[in-house]
Amino acid sequence: MALPVRFILIFALMKSQMKLRVFFLALTLLFAERMFSQIPSLTEKSQISLLTCAAGDDLISAFGHTAFRVQDSVLGIDVVYNYGTFDFNRPNFYLNFVKGRLIFSLSRRRFDRFLFQYEMERRWIREQILNLSLDEKNAFFTYLENNYLPENRDYLYDPLLNNCSSVAGDILKELYGDNIVFEGSHLEKQYTFRQLVRQNLKLNSWSSFGIDVAFGSVVDRTATVQEHMFLPYYAMEQIRNTRKDGKPLLERERTVLDYTEIEQKNFFPLSPLFWFGLLFLFTLAVTYLDHKHGTRSRWLDFSLFTLTGLIGTFLVLLWVATDHTSTPRNFNILWAFPLNLFVSYVFVFKQQLPSWFLKYLWTALGLLALLLIVWLANVQIFSPVLIPLLLTLAVRYVYLLKFVQK
Template sequence: MNKVKNQLVGRVGTLWYICRVKRIILCLILLVLLVPLMALSIHPREIEQPFDSVEELSGVDFSKELAPNQEAWIDQTTIHLLTIGPGDPLYAWFGHSALVITQPSGSKVMYDWGIFDPDQPHFYLNFALGRMYYYVVASEATWRIQEAIDEVRDVKLIELSFPKEAKFALISFLQKNIQSEYSTYLYHFYYDNCSTRIRDIINAATGGAFQSWAENSPTDTTLRDSAMQNMIHNPLIFWALDFLQGKTIDERLNRYDEMYLPEALHQSVLDFTYPDGTKLAITEEILQDTKDLGIRFTVPENPVSYDWAYGLSGLAIGVLLLALGRKHPKFKGLLLALILFVMAVLGSLLLFMMSFSDMDMTYYNLNILFVHPLLFIPAFTFLFHKKETSKVLSFSVLVMVTLLVGRLILPAIFVQDNLRIILLLLPIFYSGSTFQSRRNSVGR
C-alpha cells in the first residue's frame, strides 16, 4: 500500500513539476512578447542637450554690418570645408568633415566635431545607454590634414563663398564653440554628428537657402541603405548593426537628411547655388585621391542591395545543417547551439537597447519578435544533446514567415527593411525546428 502511495505521490509530483516548468516557459514567452510591445510604445525621452548648435545659430545675426577693420580682416580670411574619406577603424568608415579657417597671418585653424575621449568619466556606460558626449575642438589644420594624408585617406578642400557679414559671424560662432561651456554635445550618428553640425552652420550662413534647396531635393535612399554602402565590405558587422536598428531609419531621405554623411555634404556644397546664381563652392582642391590605390574598401557610387547574398548564405547554412542532421546529429546540435547562443546574446542586447537605452534607432524593432533571449533555451538544449519540447524555434520561424508575407501584402505597414535579417535566419531556424520535431517524435 505504501509503495503504491509513494508511486502515486511521485507521479503527481512529476506532473506538477512538468506543469510548473511549462508555466514558467509560457510566462517567459509572454514576457518576451510583451516587453517588445512596451518598447514599441516608448516615447523618446527628453534628454538634455548640453549644446544645441541649431538653437544657438538661430540667435546669431549673420547680416550685422561690419566695422572697417573687421571688413578688412575678413577680406583676407578664407573658410574651407575639409572632407576626409573613410579610414580603417570602424568609427572612421564614414569619413570626417571639418571647417578650416585661414587667417591673414597664414595660420590655419581646423574646427571639427565628433571628437570623443574614452577616458572621460562613465564613457562606456554612457555609450551603452546611448548617451555619447562628444566634443568640438580647434587645432592646427596643417598637421591634421597631413595626418589624414599619411593614413592614406581621401582629402578634399572646398573654399566656401559667404557674404562678408555672414563670414565674420560664422567665424565668431566657431570661436565661441570651442569654449568649455559650448564644446560638449550629445552625439547622434544620424542627426547630430561631425557633418550635420557643419551642414547647419552653412545653412545659417546662407540664410536658410541651403536647407530649403536640399529639402526640396528628394533621394532614392534611406538612412539604412546609405549607411550600408559604407559598411557592406564587412558583412558580419553590417548585419549585426543592421539587426539592431528598427524602422525609424527606413524613411526616404531628402538631401538635407543625407548630409549626415561627409561625402554627401561635400557633394551638396559643390551643387548648391545661391538664388542670385552665385556658387557656394569657389574652388575644389583634391589633396589626395586613393580610389585607384586599392588601400581599403571603396563606397559604391550607386546604391547596391545585398539581400540576395544573405539569402544564399542562409540557404547554404540551412541545407548544411539539414544534411548534418542525418549523418552527424550531434555535430549539428553543437553548431546550432553556437548559432542560437550568438543570436540569443544579440537578442538580449536589442531588448536592453529598446527598453533602457536612448538609442532611438533601435526602437520599434520587429526583429525582437524572432531573435530574443528565449533562444538560450534551444541553444543549451542542443549543446547538451537533450530532448527539446520547446517550440521557440518553430515560433520564430512562424513570425519570420508572417513578416515576409506582410511585406508583400501590406508594405505600408511592414516598413522595416529587415529582409536581410530574415533571409539569413529563416533557413537556419527552420533546420533547427525540424531537428526538434524529429527528435521529439523519436522520444515519444
C-alpha cells in the same frame, strides 16, 4: 607658465646671443595661445571653407570626414574646426557608446597639423570655399569660436542625426535661416538612412551586417535632402547645390590632397556570408544524421538557441534601454528571439522535451514567417547575408517539431 616668467626666458635666450629669428619665434609661441582670447575681426583676405576628407579603410573612418577651415593671411590665421573629436579616456566611454550617450567635441587645431594625419593615411581632401560677405565671415568665425568655448564644445553624438558632417547643414541653417536653400535636384533619388549607410560599407562584411542587425525599422524611412548630409560625401555634393540669398553658396573648389579612393578589402573566407553558409551546410548534415538515427544533437540546438537568444536580448536592450535613435522597433528579434535564451536550458538539462515545447516551436516558425512578411512589405529591410542563418533556424525548427511530435 606665468607671462612674466616667459619673458624672462626669452630675454635670457637673447642674452645668450641667439639669432634674431629665434627671438621672433619665441614671441610667436608666447602669444599664439592668446590669439583668440578676443575674437579678431577677419579681413578681406579671409576665407571660410568646408573640408571633405576621403573615407579610410576601417569602420571609424569608413564614411569620410567633414570639418570647417578658417584662414586669413593678413592675421596669420589658418585653423580647422573639427566636430568629430572624441576621447577614449573619457569616463565610461564604452558604456556611454552602448547607451547612445556618447559625447563628441569641437576641437580646433592648425591646418598643417590637421593635414598631416591625412597625408600619413594617403586620403584625399577637397576644400569648398564659401561665398560669404566679410560680415558673414566674421559672424561665422564668431559662431565657431563661441562653439569652441569649454562650456559649448561638447555635444551628444548621433551617428545619423548629429555628427561631424550633419552639423555643417545645421550651422548654415542656424546662421542664415530660410536664406539657405538645400536643393535636391542633384540626387538620383532620396535614399533611406539604411541605404545611405550601406553605400559606404561592403554588404558582405561583419561591420555592415552588425549595423544592419542593430538598426531598427526607424532607419528605413526616407531621409530629407538636408539629412543626407550626415554623410560627408553627400555634404560636399550638397554644398555644390545650395543657394544663399538666391546665389550659389559655393564660390570655388579645390583639391588639397590628391590621393586615389581607398578600396575596402573583403576576404570572402572571413565574411559573414561564408560562415553562415558553412553553418547552414553543417546544420543540414547534422540534421540528416539525426533523422537517420532517430535522435537529436542537443549541443547543436543549445548553441543555436543560446546564440539567437543572446542577440535578441541585446537588441531588446538597444531598443528600450538606450538613447539610440536608430535602434527602436527592431524586427530582427523575430529570428533572434530573446526567449530562446531561456528555452536553451531544455537541451542541456532535459532528456525528454516538455510538452509545451511543441507550441514554442510553432511560434518560432511563425515568427520567421512574419519576418518574411515584414521584409516583403518594406516595414524593415534586413541584410541579405542573414538568409543562410534564417534557413539554418528553419531547418532545425522543422526537424525538432517532427521529433517532438514522434
